[in-house]
Amino acid sequence: MARAMLEYTKTVLSKVSFDTALFCKEVQKALQRLLPYEIEELKVFIESLVQQNPELDQCLIYLEA
Structure with a gap:
């Protein structure tokens, strides 16, 4: 079940x-819902998205906490 939540979040x-703004809001929601090891995997995914869309880099601040 938890794995499904991670895949849903990525989608x-x-x-x-x-x-x-919407992306940052969804990142915050994901950090509340996912397990710690899933958050680590999500960070890698988000960093790859930021490489494709540099304007999303302001949302990385939520991942550093």
């Missing part, structure tokens, strides 16, 4: 990556 983040 949502990919779909909202056009809007920085």
